[in-house]
Amino acid sequence: MSQNRAIPAWREGESLSRALVNLLLKGGSLVGLVALSAAFAILSPHFFTLGNWLNIFRQVAVVLIAASAQTMVIITAGIDLSVGSVLALGGCLAAVAMSYWGWPFVSGALLGVFFATLAGLASGVIIAKGRIPDFIATLGMLGAIRGIALLITGGLPVPSHFTATKLAGYLPQSIVWLGSGDIKGIPVPMVFALLVVAITWFILNRTTFGRSLYAVGGNREAARAAGINVDRIKILVYGVSGLYCGLAGLVLVGRMNSANALMAEGLELQTIAAVVIGGTNLFGGKGSVFGTLIGAILMGVLSNGLNLLNVEPFWQRVVNGLLIVAVVVFDQWRRRVTRD
Amino acid sequence: MPQTPILEVRNVSKSFPGVKALDTVSMDVLPGEVHALLGENGAGKSTLMKIISGIIPKDAGEIFLDGKPVHFLSPRDALNAGVVLVQQELSLVPDLSVAENIFLGRWPRRGVQVDWNTIFSETFHLLERFGIKEDPRTPVGSLSVAEQQTVEILKAVSRPNLRILLLDEPTSALSEDEVNRLFELVAEIKKTGIGIIFISHKLHEALRIADRVTVLRDGRKVVTEEARRLDERMLFEYLTGKSVEVLETGHGGDHTEAVMLALEGFSSGGFVRDVNLKVRKGEVFVLFGLIGSGRTTLARGLFGLERTTGKMTLEDKVVQPKSPQEAIALGIGYLPEDRRQALVYELPVFANITLAILSRVSRRGILRLREETSLAEDFVRSLRIKTPNIFREVLYLSGGNQQKVLLARWLARKPKLLIMDEPTRGIDVGAKFEIRAMVRDLARQGLAILYITSEPVEALEVADRIAVMRGGRIVRIFERTDGIDKTVLLAVASGVS
Secondary structure, eight states: OTTGGGSOGGGGOOSHHHHHHHHHHHHHHHHHHHHHHHHHHHHOTTTTSHHHHHHHHHHHHHHHHHHHHHHHHHHTTOOOTTHHHHHHHHHHHHHHHHHTSOOOHHHHHHHHHHHHHHHHHHHHHHHHHHTOOHHHHHHHHHHHHHHHHHHHHTTSOBSOTTTOOSSSSSOOHHHHHHHHOEETTEEHHHHHHHHHHHHHHHHHHHBHHHHHHHHHHHOHHHHHHTTOOHHHHHHHHHHHHHHHHHHHHHHHHHHHTSBOTTTTTTHHHHHHHHHHHTTOOTTSSOOOHHHHHHHHHHHHHHHHHHHHTTOOHHHHHHHHHHHHHHHHHHHHHHHHHHHO | OOOOOSEEEEEEEEEETTEEEEEEEEEEEOTTOEEEEEOOTTSSHHHHHHHHTTSSOOSEEEEEETTEEOOOSSHHHHHHHTEEEEOSSOOOOTTSBHHHHHTTTOOOEETTEEOHHHHHHHHHHHHHHTTOOOOTTSBGGGSOHHHHHHHHHHHHHTSTTOOEEEEESTTTTOOHHHHHHHHHHHHHHHHTTOEEEEEESOHHHHHHHOSEEEEEETTEEEEEEEGGGOOHHHHHHHHHSSOOOOOOOOOOOOOOSOEEEEEEEEEETTTEEEEEEEEETTOEEEEEOOTTSSHHHHHHHHTTSSOEEEEEEETTEEEOOOSHHHHHHHTEEEEOSSGGGTOOTTSBHHHHHTGGGTTTTEETTEEOHHHHHHHHHHHHHHTTOOOSOTTSBGGGSOHHHHHHHHHHHHHHHOOSEEEEESTTTTSOHHHHHHHHHHHHHHHHTTOEEEEEESOHHHHHHHOSEEEEEETTEEEEEESOOTTOOHHHHHHHHHTOO
């Protein structure tokens, strides 16, 4: 009866509740996003304005870039817990080079992104060659990389008030523009993040690397038996994750006009949440970056809406945490309903 | 003499959206009878089993147990009434002992304690009664699949109220020898007067074990007939609705073609040793052996999945692939015994077909989708892969069609040597014949094929030459297949002279 499994019983349903279930199953996160936005729009007059939406996108940009990388990693049945630390490392290095060493924007940015990529590749090598679970390896890297970032900055913000002078020690305008500038009213970080999403889509759907990611995550043994170099794919995907985090680090430093080694703490949870809300299978083999886009926006809308409603930031953490749990429960339910 | 059937199914129907899975099907099971239920995938036999055992409800019809109408709303209802289903996936707890598993969930008690003495002694008697030499204290996880299955069946038999035993494809993972032992057990259980429904793909097994046979096709009953009035060819026609074109045996003989693969003193995985053989272009070379004889280990060695020593020559070049990647680059393709080791179920049909030729359907790492999909379309057409379209996940295809997708993957690579490990296991009879015919056809086009099977009839049908393996060695090579009887193959493979 394998043919029937493709046609779950609810498809035939006609009642309103059945239709609702159907809608949730197909477009879960999008439905959630629309419903949440509608609720906030009713509760707060400031929510549904162009200015506020652009603001949401500005805030979401960093998470979105890192979550695009997380999507690729999770599709290979991996997980990257070190995204926040790697972002901080890249951002701090770039900021130190630009502000203290007087490097121009491009070379400073390249330096930060280069070392972030290297950190990602290191995770990949540990996982692939050391045969260590992704979870453990990147958990270790989460601590180690954060430590290196602290060593580089001496625990101080970059540029800091102690060292900055009028002549040297400030960040170049280019990075500030990247993080908080706009092109005819459209935030630069938003454009940049959407560009990253588009590139990620292209990688996943139009390249042999992307296809290999799905194969490795869907069935590692099968991928190997089809001649795919699984270790190489694993190392590369963590390298790409590091690269993306380096880029996200530049955006964040530009937005804050400052870097510090403790920035982007907890980013791993935010990115994983965005990926899971977006419908990507935590066990690998299935997922899309557009889902992640919706997921990231949904998280941004949630925190923005709660801010507008003057909910304490501490409560926001509680809500964010519960949201992740709720989404996984929803995902399990969706899988059960569509499989039977 | 008319007996009251233990179980009677009368005009049962069941629909799933878009499909009528069962259409007014009737059958009955007499006391002490083994009733074989045959059908291709999708014929409705699993649906019928699930209805009888209360897993899914019926839409229409009646079921009688010992002449009384019954309505099972859950598997528990069915269990309580004495209807037990033994499924393909075993439901044993590996870390518990044989005895604990048999009494799982209904351990006898003495006060608040579990009464271990009773459990072990009753299990001991049960094992003895059916002539099974097993220690009740052995953890189930350390038993072979066949032994675990025996435990699963005994678990059902140990229920005091057992009336009907449903065995769902119990032989699919067993070797010939283990099948024999299973059949002895079934024969013993028959004597206790309960009814047994035996579901299978394998026609000759059904004919051997069953008293009567019922054939389903497309949700309808085709026939119920006494087994002794049937033969394999008749059953095949009932199953598929087509008449059989029996493949001729005894191809062999033409040894003029160039050698594609030569092995000298070849060892693989520490178990297979001292293998010497030659596979020629355009021939199907069968490796015949029982499960555990080392056929798969040898194949895995050739494909770079096991450590190997000795000399391996592929088209005059000495090679030693250390990974599948290397083996594939050398021109070797491998369909493993278990399709799950090769298919990425959540990828669509076309992506599974092109998985081993990604570099050929891309330029600088960017896929050329049009080229890729049109290539996949061609294979779907030429191999007659049944799928709504090439974008369907492989997950939803039947076993036979999944196997064809894998075949397409390797044909797309145009290999020099294709290794096929039990390519017809667990698939429809129709697809089985189709795949065997395809194999013959590929050989005719000049491909060298190493074909692994443990079914003697299949070996004789596809082979040009046959090597028999036992205990990690090749014990005999038959240069021709005509005049060999399947019993000869079996005797050589099991070491009986």
